[in-house]
Amino acid sequence: MATEDDDKPRRKISHDIGQDLSLLSVEELTERVALLKTEIVRLEEAATKKRASRDAADSFFKK
Structure with missing residues (x-):
């Protein structure tokens, strides 16, 4: 059974470095941590x- 929330487009998760975190839920913080870990990778x-x-170019031009 679908709920009303299923019809709403899912908001894009984004994070600005240094932004205020006090208004975010634990779920939102967890989502942002996952997002940032993916970005780090x-x-x-x-x-x-x-x-x-760069190493390949350095090796080529040092010969």
């Missing part, structure tokens, strides 16, 4: 790829 992967690319 994405940033680390991008840094790893860029580092590998």
